[in-house]
Amino acid sequence: MFSRRSLLALGVAAGTSAAVSLTRNPTGPARAAVTPHPGHGVTTHPGEVRPAPAGAPFTVPMPVPPVLRPIRSTADTDFYRMTMRPGRARILPDLQTPVLGYDGRFVGPTIRARAGRQVVVAQQNLLDMGTSVHVHGAHVPAGSDGHPTDLVLPGATRVYRYPNRQRGATLWYHDHAHHMEAEHVYRGLHGFYLIDDPQERSLRLPDGEYDVPIMLRDAHLDETGALVWAPDGPPFRTTMIANGVAQPYFPVAARRYRLRIANAATHRTFTLSLDGAEMLMIGSDGGLLPAPVPCTELVLTPGERSDVVVDFGHHRPGRRLVLADADGGPVMRFDVVRREPDTSRVPDRLRALPPLPAATSERTMSLGVNHETLEFAIDGRAFDPARVDITIPRGTTEVWKVTNTDTAFGGLEHNLHLHLVQFRVIEREGEPLRPGEEGLKDTVAIPPGRWVRLQATFGEYTGRYVYHCHMLEHSAFGMMAQMEIV
Ligand code: C2O
Ligand code: CU
Ligand code: CU
Numbered sequence: 001m002f003s004r005r006s007l008l009a010l011g012v013a014a015g016t017s018a019a020v021s022l023t024r025n026p027t028g029p030a031r032a033a034v035t036p037h038p039g040h041g042v043t044t045h046p047g048e049v050r051p052a053p054a055g056a057p058f059t060v061p062m063p064v065p066p067v068l069r070p071i072r073s074t075a076d077t078d079f080y081r082m083t084m085r086p087g088r089a090r091i092l093p094d095l096q097t098p099v100l101g102y103d104g105r106f107v108g109p110t111i112r113a114r115a116g117r118q119v120v121v122a123q124q125n126l127l128d129m130g131t132s133v134h135v136h137g138a139h140v141p142a143g144s145d146g147h148p149t150d151l152v153l154p155g156a157t158r159v160y161r162y163p164n165r166q167r168g169a170t171l172w173y174h175d176h177a178h179h180m181e182a183e184h185v186y187r188g189l190h191g192f193y194l195i196d197d198p199q200e201r202s203l204r205l206p207d208g209e210y211d212v213p214i215m216l217r218d219a220h221l222d223e224t225g226a227l228v229w230a231p232d233g234p235p236f237r238t239t240m241i242a243n244g245v246a247q248p249y250f251p252v253a254a255r256r257y258r259l260r261i262a263n264a265a266t267h268r269t270f271t272l273s274l275d276g277a278e279m280l281m282i283g284s285d286g287g288l289l290p291a292p293v294p295c296t297e298l299v300l301t302p303g304e305r306s307d308v309v310v311d312f313g314h315h316r317p318g319r320r321l322v323l324a325d326a327d328g329g330p331v332m333r334f335d336v337v338r339r340e341p342d343t344s345r346v347p348d349r350l351r352a353l354p355p356l357p358a359a360t361s362e363r364t365m366s367l368g369v370n371h372e373t374l375e376f377a378i379d380g381r382a383f384d385p386a387r388v389d390i391t392i393p394r395g396t397t398e399v400w401k402v403t404n405t406d407t408a409f410g411g412l413e414h415n416l417h418l419h420l421v422q423f424r425v426i427e428r429e430g431e432p433l434r435p436g437e438e439g440l441k442d443t444v445a446i447p448p449g450r451w452v453r454l455q456a457t458f459g460e461y462t463g464r465y466v467y468h469c470h471m472l473e474h475s476a477f478g479m480m481a482q483m484e485i486v
Helices: 004-010 028-034 181-186 198-203 472-476
Strands: 077-089 097-102 108-114 118-125 133-136 157-162 169-175 190-196 211-219 239-242 249-254 256-263 270-274 279-284 287-295 298-300 305-311 320-325 329-339 361-370 375-378 390-392 397-404 414-418 424-428 443-446 451-457 463-468 480-485
Touching (some): 077 108, 108 118, 133 157, 169 181, 169 256, 169 305, 181 472, 190 211, 190 256, 256 279, 256 298, 270 329, 287 305, 298 305, 361 414, 397 443, 443 451
Parallel strands (some): 077 118, 211 256, 390 480
Antiparallel strands (some): 118 157, 133 169, 169 190, 211 239, 270 298, 270 320, 279 287, 279 305, 320 329, 414 443, 414 463, 424 451, 463 480
8 A cells, every 4th residue: 555655756746755665565455566576676765775986987888688589480480489587787887787688688589570570489488577578659469468377487488479460560578477567568579670671762761780679667776787777766767778778878870860769767758859959750659650740849648659860960070969858857868979971861751650440439437546446547547467357349449538547646647558459549638649640659648637549449359458548557557457369
């Protein structure tokens, strides 16, 4: 159960050093989430931890996570193997950070799938707790979706199958074990899953080394470099991390780059700007937009992705541009280091959206803390894997009107992520759709007291899938529900 102060710390307050620590007093459904991961450091109240020295920014180049090679390929399938295991990362230049990672890496290897070609991944769990691997944004059979209770037990190997019968898109994979998803993702169980689409090739967007995935997140590191985990720790996570490194720099040629930016933070919303430079948004969660959207600010709530093209050709070698978060400060820096010819382009028309079939039913639902039980909840109820919250006939189209009811505690931000489908945001209360929201989405921001309407067509797969707030501390504490497609 929560104290109101813990709720505050989880929500909006910054620097609530006196907040009651959930870690000291875990009870009820929160227990699993606040039990320290065995062998990975015990946390007192995060405000009492001595932080790692900040160090000078932009001293370390940003790595690009390696692309995993298939162990075998057939005419229509690529087979991969990965392990989930402890590892060590250099988030800060002079300190080693124990992490949990896919192949032991703080940002797992990238899977580059191709639309229409199946990917099979054998995931071996070498950790001391159950895990569940979820590809966020993927349209997959229920048995491969990484349901929270469908665990890969320690020592076991699980084979996941991804049909990739969807458009090219920037997806990512991460842990989804019940009550542990927030801590596991925080400790490093996250990586990119990119679907390349042959249909995109004729557009001549920047590709190859000019197509760069960038995973953003934050962390709270102590003076030994260890990750400090506490569910009420978000206000203390002041280290800004890009592809696993704190405030790196990235050398670029004076030409166009496609940057696939993902927010893998469990709680932070990134509001990004690039020293005033224009970012041309070409894709959102589920793939290309119909047309590019120029912007100078990019807002990504946890789980959301944005594909942008930045033309560094507007700048001379020597120019440096800082990508900064409005709240957290500089995240990374792009250093223009050389001239280079550029044959890429961004056409005015990218890709038409799929047709939007008429909806046959409309549901309403609410995200918010239940003020009686003090649980994070959807429609007043905390997640119960034994309960099916809604049943949806396969192949049908629905509209969901989803309200964030948390105007108390100063207002809590939430978002909503649906497994299985890419949806369309069709209406946002009191404001126009945000840039990129006219595209295919799987995660949508919902400010306190507001609602959004979204429309989704539930395709051919049947079974149980979850939907939840992607501020993972919230979903770990119950802001998750289950739909069954029948
Ligand atoms: Cu990004 Cu249910 O997950
Ligand atoms: Cu997901
Ligand atoms: Cu939430």
